[in-house]
Each structure stands twice: as structure tokens, then as C-alpha cells.
Amino acid sequence: MGSFISKQSGFDPAKDISDLTGKVIVVTGGNSGIGFATLQYLARQGAKVYLGARSEQKAKAAIERLHKEGLGPRNGEVVWLNVDLSDPRDAKKAAEEFLTKEKRLDVLGIEDTMMVNHISPFVFTRTLLPLLTKTAKEPNSDVRIVNVSSDAITCMMPDLARYGLSKLANALFTKQLQKKLDADQVPIIVIALHPGSVNTEGLLRDPILVMPIIGPIARLLFSVIFLTPSQGATAPVFAAAAPAVRAQPELYKAAFLQPSAKIGRPTNPDAQSAELAKELWDTTEEILEKLEV
Known part of the structure; x- marks a missing residue:
């Protein structure tokens, strides 16, 4: 699972995270792609990881694959x-179900259009926040919230504009949530990140790949240019479990990580706007109030 990205960052997700035994982690979208690889790294270091997914069949297949590939050491x-x-409403129910199962939550990783990428994760996080806060106040705790954003926040192509806006919302949500936690003196670190362009299972279902002549060329280019899911998990695993994050909390609070796990800036300057972050938060709460969530 070594990678060019890992060499660039100096961080190897297979080796450079501490023993996570006793830690409880939730990773949404963990049945494939970057989420699966992230979950795999964390579980191999001893964490109890909840694989958040809608399909029980796909989740069980992913868990079977994890055991087949090994969860050591x-x-x-x-x-x-x-x-x-x-x-x-379903996101809230899922969070409430989790609260009946666990008494702590050390890391919440959100990796999944505006409803799926912002509003529901907002509800999911908000519902779990009291448990995250409780865990953060325990001795020697290290609680983090990781939001997978993207450099697609600048994309205004018709097919990707909505996705880009939802990922901008992820970055703004990270900024405003960190501000609120700091104001309440809650020692939780919230990080947004861009995992890179990753050759995931979803990408492999692109219709262009089955086209004659173009398909084989596209598959070759994807394999050369894009990262593997394991490489794409470098920044998420760093954000979730790298000791360097807790060692320098003020540096990493509301940070935006690049695929190499280095701190960077979102390509859209709006992602840095404190005013826009607050406006998004307030608007989201108004929408949820109308939905009675």
C-alpha cells in the first residue's frame, strides 16, 4: 500500500499512526473506494470502526473483503x-441508533448533491456531537471530525456544479463547526481535505469506459493519472489518526489538507469566508427546522 503520495508527504498510513485499540470510529461511505481504504487502515491499527452504508448487502461484502485481506497487525x-x-431524517435516525450502541466516539469521518454531501452529514454530525464532546473531555482523548471535500469546489461544469457546491459546503461547514467548538472550549479538531483524483469503483462505472476504442484508452489513462483508493486514503487517515495533528492542534484546526496530507488552501477562495460559513450554517438550520429534523 505504499505510494507516491505517501513519499511526497512523508506519511505512510500503514505505518505512521498509533495503536488505535479502544478507539471508536465512524466512517460513512466505507463500503468502497477511499472510504473502504481509510477504514481498512484504521481497523488494522486496532480501532472499532463502524462502516456507515445504506446497503447491508454491500456493507457485508466489504466487511468480508476486509477480513479476507486481513485486519492485522x-x-x-x-x-x-x-x-x-x-x-x-434517516441520517438522524442512524446517528441515534449509534448512540444506543456506544458510549464514546473518537473520530467521525464523512465521505459521501447537496442533500447527501452537506445537509444529511450536518444532521448526522450534529446528532453525534454530544457524544463526541463527552469523549473529548475524557483524559488523554483525541477526538477529530474529518470531512472529505474536494478541489471540485471550483468546478462550474453543468454536470459537476452541484457536486462542487456541496463540496464547498463541506469546507465551510468545517470552518464554522471548528469556530463553534473553540468558542465552547471543546478540544475537538475538525479537518477538511481533498483526497485527490482517485480511480474508485464509481469512476470505473463511467459509460465512457465501455465505448469501443475510447474505452481502453480511458482505462489506461485512469490507471496512470489517477490515484488508487489506498493512495487516496493518505489524507483521510492522516486527518483521523496521525499523531502530528494532536501535537499541533492550532495548526490543524479547520485546516484543508491536500492529497499528500500537507496543509493547503482550497482552490475556491469562498471556502475561506467566515461570513459565508456562518450564513451556510444558519441557512442549514433553518431548512432543518422546516423539515422538523
């Missing part, structure tokens, strides 16, 4: 959590 536990982010 520390053999953590992977548990399916029924998370449907297509509706904020």
Missing part, C-alpha cells in the same frame, strides 16, 4: 451501521 473490529444520507 492489531485486528480491529468492523461493524455495519445503517446510514442513509439521502434524507436528513
